[in-house]
Amino acid sequence: MENQAKPIFIFAKWHVKNGELQTVLGLIPSLIEKSKSEDGNLFYNIYQDNSEPNTLILHESYRDMASVEFHKNSTHYQEIAATQIIPLLENREVILASELSF
Numbered sequence: 001m002e003n004q005a006k007p008i009f010i011f012a013k014w015h016v017k018n019g020e021l022q023t024v025l026g027l028i029p030s031l032i033e034k035s036k037s038e039d040g041n042l043f044y045n046i047y048q049d050n051s052e053p054n055t056l057i058l059h060e061s062y063r064d065m066a067s068v069e070f071h072k073n074s075t076h077y078q079e080i081a082a083t084q085i086i087p088l089l090e091n092r093e094v095i096l097a098s099e100l101s102f
Contacts (some may be wrong), residue, residue, distance in 0.1 A: 006098045007042055010059040011091040020088040021054055027084055028056075034076035035060070052054020054090075056061065058088035 016024050030047060035044045042061035049055035062068045071077055086092065 008062050008065055008068050009063070009097045009099065010058065010060040010068070011095045011097065012060075014056040014058065014089050015091040016054040016056065016090045017088055017090045018054065024056070024088050027080055031076065031085070033072060034074070034080075038067070038071055038074065040064065040070060065095055
């Protein structure tokens with residue numbers, strides 16, 4: 001099973017522009033619901049920084065890189081995240097990672 005693809009974990013940090021947090025928070029439930037229903041999605045969680053409410057942390061996992069690409073190219077990602085949410089962000093950091101096993 002060494003050739004079997006490892007799950008991909010996504011850690012994203014969104015810094016929402018001042019005055020735009022409620023708009024972003026209103027869009028997120030639909031994005032989460034549709035992302036969780038994707039065949040390759042393992043989980044999709046979002047958190048809000050306790051000391052900086054305009055900072056949101058996304059923690060997602062997908063079965064493999066093909067599932068990540070499917071997610072990024074999905075209609076709901078393009079319509080909700082790319083078109084509506086990302087323009088409301090001051091800054092966005094995204095890290096794709098694989099779990100290390102020791």
